Amino acid sequence: MRRLRFCSYLCLPVLLWPLVAVAGQSVHVGVLSHRGAEATLETWGPTADYLNSAVACCTFEIVPLDFDEVEPAVQYGQVDFVLVNSGIYVNLERRFRVSRIATLNNRGGQIYHNLFGGVIFARADRDDIADLQDLRGKRFMGVDATSLGGFQMAWRELKAAGIDPYQDFASLRFGGIHDAVVMAVLEGRADAGAVRTNILEGMAAAGLIQMDDFKIINRRYHPEFFFLHSTPLYPEWPFSTLQHTPSDLARKVAVALLLMAPNDPAAIIGRYAGWTIPLDYQLVHDLFQELKLPPYAARGGFTLEQAAKRYWYWVLAGLGGVLLMALLTAWVTRLYRQAKAAKSRLERQHELILNSVADGIYGVDMQGDSTFVNRAMERLTGWTSADLIGRNQHELLHHTRPDGTPFPGCECPVYHTFRDSAPRFVADDVFWNKRGEPIPVEYTSTPIRDDRGRTVGSVVVFRDISERKQAEEEARQRQQELAHVGRLSTMGEMASGMAHELNQPLTAIATNAHACIRLLESGAAPRERVADIMERIAAQAERAGAIIRQLRQFVRKEEPQRTQVCINELVDEVVSLCRPEAKRSGVEVRLELAPGLPPVSAQPIQIEQVILNLARNAIEAMLDAECPSRRLTIATRADGPGALILSVEDSGPGIDPAIRERLFNPFVTTKQKGMGLGLSISKGIIEAHQGQLYADSEPGRGTLFRFYLPVREGGKPNGG
Numbered sequence: 001m002r003r004l005r006f007c008s009y010l011c012l013p014v015l016l017w018p019l020v021a022v023a024g025q026s027v028h029v030g031v032l033s034h035r036g037a038e039a040t041l042e043t044w045g046p047t048a049d050y051l052n053s054a055v056a057c058c059t060f061e062i063v064p065l066d067f068d069e070v071e072p073a074v075q076y077g078q079v080d081f082v083l084v085n086s087g088i089y090v091n092l093e094r095r096f097r098v099s100r101i102a103t104l105n106n107r108g109g110q111i112y113h114n115l116f117g118g119v120i121f122a123r124a125d126r127d128d129i130a131d132l133q134d135l136r137g138k139r140f141m142g143v144d145a146t147s148l149g150g151f152q153m154a155w156r157e158l159k160a161a162g163i164d165p166y167q168d169f170a171s172l173r174f175g176g177i178h179d180a181v182v183m184a185v186l187e188g189r190a191d192a193g194a195v196r197t198n199i200l201e202g203m204a205a206a207g208l209i210q211m212d213d214f215k216i217i218n219r220r221y222h223p224e225f226f227f228l229h230s231t232p233l234y235p236e237w238p239f240s241t242l243q244h245t246p247s248d249l250a251r252k253v254a255v256a257l258l259l260m261a262p263n264d265p266a267a268i269i270g271r272y273a274g275w276t277i278p279l280d281y282q283l284v285h286d287l288f289q290e291l292k293l294p295p296y297a298a299r300g301g302f303t304l305e306q307a308a309k310r311y312w313y314w315v316l317a318g319l320g321g322v323l324l325m326a327l328l329t330a331w332v333t334r335l336y337r338q339a340k341a342a343k344s345r346l347e348r349q350h351e352l353i354l355n356s357v358a359d360g361i362y363g364v365d366m367q368g369d370s371t372f373v374n375r376a377m378e379r380l381t382g383w384t385s386a387d388l389i390g391r392n393q394h395e396l397l398h399h400t401r402p403d404g405t406p407f408p409g410c411e412c413p414v415y416h417t418f419r420d421s422a423p424r425f426v427a428d429d430v431f432w433n434k435r436g437e438p439i440p441v442e443y444t445s446t447p448i449r450d451d452r453g454r455t456v457g458s459v460v461v462f463r464d465i466s467e468r469k470q471a472e473e474e475a476r477q478r479q480q481e482l483a484h485v486g487r488l489s490t491m492g493e494m495a496s497g498m499a500h501e502l503n504q505p506l507t508a509i510a511t512n513a514h515a516c517i518r519l520l521e522s523g524a525a526p527r528e529r530v531a532d533i534m535e536r537i538a539a540q541a542e543r544a545g546a547i548i549r550q551l552r553q554f555v556r557k558e559e560p561q562r563t564q565v566c567i568n569e570l571v572d573e574v575v576s577l578c579r580p581e582a583k584r585s586g587v588e589v590r591l592e593l594a595p596g597l598p599p600v601s602a603q604p605i606q607i608e609q610v611i612l613n614l615a616r617n618a619i620e621a622m623l624d625a626e627c628p629s630r631r632l633t634i635a636t637r638a639d640g641p642g643a644l645i646l647s648v649e650d651s652g653p654g655i656d657p658a659i660r661e662r663l664f665n666p667f668v669t670t671k672q673k674g675m676g677l678g679l680s681i682s683k684g685i686i687e688a689h690q691g692q693l694y695a696d697s698e699p700g701r702g703t704l705f706r707f708y709l710p711v712r713e714g715g716k717p718n719g720g
Contacts, residue, residue: 026059030079033064034143035177040064046266054256067144080245086284087148089238094295100238101254102275112262112273114236117229118153119200120217122192123185129192132161132218138191140169141181149196150178153231156287157218186213197227221642235279251349255356364414365457368392380464382434397431417445417458440465512537564599567636567644574611585623592635600644600709602689610682614705618650627652647706655697663695
């Protein structure tokens with residue numbers, strides 16, 4: 001059930017809510033509506049349906065909350081759980097003692113992450129705005145004063161640059177939702193703005209904006225986080241339980257969230273990848289302390305007279321408390337016994353949750369010895385709790401790298417976690433089971449802190465990814481076979497043009513050979529003249545051989561290893577293949593290749609295939625539409641220090657908007673005899689190289705395809 005509710009419950013006493021949850025009635029989940037109530041219901045409604053199926057005792061409802069509605073909803077018990085940004089959560093934790101039970105795993109393609117940041121941006125055509133200092137005196141817009149990613153993260157970066165957003169801007173306004181901020185900057189109603197990460201990419205994917213219309217201010221790079229961002233990264237949104245919510249219900253919800261698979265329909269619709277154990281939110285506390293925001297807001301002087309007038313009732317209560325000290329002593333003793341019993345119950349619940357999770361979990365102390373393990377850990381590794389607890393986990397599980405070389409303990413990510421108190425995610429590694437066999441795993445290592453905030457160890461959550469790696473390898477092999485078939489098909493279509501190219505050098509060879517024979521038969525042939533003719537024959541033979549070698553190289557099966565290649569050289573190779581077809585079709589080919597580009601790690605034949613597919617599609621589109629001006633432009637340029645951009649642009653009729661959204665799907669084509677596989681294969685090749693392929697088109701104004709490639713293998717492209 002999905003329903004929009006807010007202030008109609010203010011009159012209900014808070015004490016009624018535990019009875020509601022126990023009686024099997026509706027359980028309300030308040031969600032921060034940072035992109036509007038309708039979008040919130042659409043995004044998080046399937047998560048409520050998932051909880052309805054996983055927790056049978058209750059019916060869950062999503063309650064969208066604006067920024068100024070969150071605190072009253074929590075204060076007056078209108079909701080039983082709350083999902084808000086990390087900054088609002090920190091305030092609720094301090095003021096109303098809400099407790100986080102899970103942290104959101106965000107989705108970025110096939111990569112999952114539980115961190116996010118802020119994006120400071122302006123229009124790309126604003127040449128007067130290049131860095132943070134250029135924002136002085138400008139009109140600035142954020143999402144809300146309490147929006148962590150949509151204002152407060154940017155505020156911290158502005159403060160570090162010596163800029164006070166409340167003093168140094170021509171105006172500071174808030175749009176209420178992220179989309180409103182983006183559109184205000186695009187339409188010129190604001191000079192710059194701040195939103196959270198993935199908002200620009202999400203709106204671009206939905207066709208609401210073009211990424212080329214914006215520039216990122218104070219841009220940062222992170223090896224495992226490829227969304228555009230201008231600030232450090234902070235923990236993602238926590239799913240929290242309120243103080244009045246029954247602990248048994250909170251435990252069931254926590255288990256259900258942690259068991260959600262990354263590819264669960266609710267996660268896919270919500271554009272996230274499941275949940276992880278609650279992260280540490282000290283980074284958010286540090287930000288609020290630095291900015292002096294609640295709950296760390298600075299307070300002015302307070303006189304004794306003011307205190308007496310304001311807190312007189314506390315003075316009276318204190319005097320009465322002195323008289324009841326003896327009774328309180330007895331109560332303290334009783335509370336101690338109750339707390340001890342509650343601690344015992346919590347420990348049992350903690351053990352139950354650990355053993356209910358399908359992923360392996362174990363703890364490590366500051367010496368690297370295991371402190372606890374769950375049943376999934378024993379099942380996946382074959383090691384029992386008796387084998388592991390008290391022994392060095394690295395020597396048992398992590399002693400050797402995937403390539404068989406020794407793995408020194410000083411380089412172990414688990415050790416680094418409790419040494420620098422920073423969480424880590426390792427996407428591909430191996431653990432060793434009790435039989436001495438490797439287990440491919442992905443894992444997170446998170447620091448464990450005591451009551452004083454000191455790191456006392458780390459907790460590791462890992463998952464066996466053997467089936468996933470096997471599926472990825474099979475998919476890669478199928479992709480290579482399909483790409484090879486695509487190259488053969490392309491060469492078949494270009495055969496007539498290649499035959500013409502080969503016919504020219506062969507005809508020249510035959511003509512010169514006959515001329516040489518006639519000169520020799522005449523008996524009066526000058527030696528220099530014969531040598532000159534033979535040199536021309538050799539040059540034409542080399543030309544024909546080069547064409548044949550180029551064809552053979554393009555249609556052969558590529559080697560799986562990647563090499564460092566020059567993107568401009570690949571463009572030259574492709575242009576030599578498609579130039580005959582362009583010439584016959586009356587298409588002018590222009591090259592705008594940036595000099596001095598760094599090499600990229602790639603499989604050359606696959607990248608050549610993508611460029612050739614895009615170029616031939618452009619030529620055929622202009623030919624089929626009988627365009628008066630036929631021009632094909634292939635350009636390369638750098639996108640910062642980490643990526644290269646290659647674009648293929650034509651002057652054709654553009655792409656029908658009805659097809660544009662499905663353009664990269666298999667068997668979708670605009671050609672009468674096309675199979676609709678070329679663009680699908682091209683997109684798969686680029687994504688396998690950790691890049692991205694995009695298409696921009698307006699009817700009657702041509703089509704622009706561009707793709708990004710990282711400069712270093714394993715890097716992330718900057719564009720999008």
